[in-house]
Amino acid sequence: MAIGRDLVEWDVRDNDGNLAKVHPKIGFAANRQTILIDAAVSGLGVANLPDFMIDRALAAGDLVRVLPEWRPSPVKMTALWQKDRITGRLIKAIVAEFTEAFAEKR
Secondary structure, eight states: OEEGGGSSOEEEEETTOOEEEEOOOOSOEESSHHHHHHHHHTTSOOOOOOHHHHHHHHHHTSOOOSSTTEEEOOOOOOOOOOOOHHHHHHHHHHHHHHHHHHHHHO
16 A cells, blocks of 8 residues: 555665665555555555554554564655744744654654
């Protein structure tokens, strides 16, 4: 199962930081990772998903790691917003919260 950017190859890293490129056969694709999580929990296949999105499902036993020594390579995230007086401050606060949360996960 894959999301758009993962249709051709998956970049994964082992615990030592070694990179491997996997070329999966894709039978199901989606445009949102939450759809892939639901599909994986339902038993439709294997997905390459960031840890922060599947921590709860792993803890609950709804998902299991197929290759526990490998993790998805980091994904860059970008926040875009229309610049104005009110929205700008709100979005900056949200981005700061995300930045802090991700820093704590490392």
